[in-house]
Amino acid sequence: MFHVGFVCAEYRRRDGDGDDELVGGSGLSRSPSRSRMIKRLESLNTVISSIWWVFGFYWIVVGGQPLLQDAPRLYWLTVVFLAFDVFFVIFCIGMAFVVFLALFCCIPILAIAYAVASTEGASEDTIRSLPKYRYRPATVLSTFNNLGMEEVLGARSGLGNNGSSGELFLHSEDSECCICLSSYVDGAELYTLPCNHHFHCSCISKWLLINATCPLCKFNILKGDTLV
Template sequence: MEAAAASPVTPLRLWLVGYALQCLVHVGLVCSDSRRRPAHARSSDVESADGDAAGAGTDSSDSDDDDDEGREQRSSFAKRCESINTMVSFLWWIIGFYWVVSGGDVLEHDAPRLYWLSVVFLAFDVFFAVFCVAMACFIGIALCCCLPCVIAILYALAGQEGASDADIGFLPRYRYSDPSEDGQKGTDEGVMIPVLNNSGTSTSERILLHEDAECCICLSSYEDGAELSALPCNHHFHWTCITKWLRMHATCPLCKYNILKGSESA
């Protein structure tokens, strides 16, 4: 290190050569790994096709096992080389950082291009490491925060099943009558008068308290003469409101009763 402090240009050139060699080694490992995977996939397809067509013999199975072992050994060797190259790159970065700092003004004055080239390479490694850590943190935070919402939305969309107009047409329909509108003061009850539905059937009248005479979809009170509909769960709504709702969701807005399945949704 004393030689580096006395003549910092030569060690820095050596560091740049080592940095370039490490990059070449890394590129070579990546290329070999990308070539090995498609070749392994093609050989696996050929072996499976041959086995299905003619059956696997003893000699062929032994040779296949040997090939698999050879590929596994090469793969493990490549992984070890990649790990060693990563550790060496980290140590080499520390050495280069020390040489740049120890050279300081001498390098910047005697060999400015060499100095700034080394600084750029060192800064690129730092930026790449910080970028990878930031991306990992961002992805982790996004998964923790957004994944439950995404799952809930997908679950809601998957469970969203609308009813057809034919299914809606079988629901009982009513016309709401408010006695207070006819001058009968003091009454607290309204009447749901049956109206023939699409199937030609009707049900009996229903007495409805004024406090319950409200559609929970539009949050409006029933007016005299309003057209209503009731679901099998006995909850009632404006006919237009529940029709629009059931076309998107075949469940009761209050109790989640499914008019298609005849049960409450989970």
């Protein structure tokens, strides 16, 4: 009954605050102090109710037979209330366990399943259709100017798309396979992905059979997008 009274008082206070704001803000000076007092009384009532619940539960369990003989209706009414409280507590604990199980078990399993589904490998035909080049170290003559370099690379790219190996000129700082972490040697066969990243043919072929994404930028060569 005390709790119902506190709820009604809080509801009337909020309703009164809304009316005061519509009128012009009168009575706002006493609302905060009254609200704090109601909240403190409500908290105190909650603590006392919890303690009283523990003592009442103990008395019902220990003195059940005398109470049943003297006041059977009051006894069974109390038992019903206590059973409802116990059921509510068990229900809350069960829901918390279900939420915990969903967060720490189901969600990681779904995430792993999604990751496995999104990292399917590419077929051998798809891998063989990638542009294939032979690595050549970039020299001073081949990089005389950027325009000449672009023209050479454009001509070589056309050769690679026809099935024969073109030549790919790379500087020393960019001539390393990130899969095996080995530097390219002159004449090594390379595959270039649509994202313009290059790797050893053997290294990237094994990788793409398991995961059809670029090891550097996660570009999916099957779907044509980047995984985030």
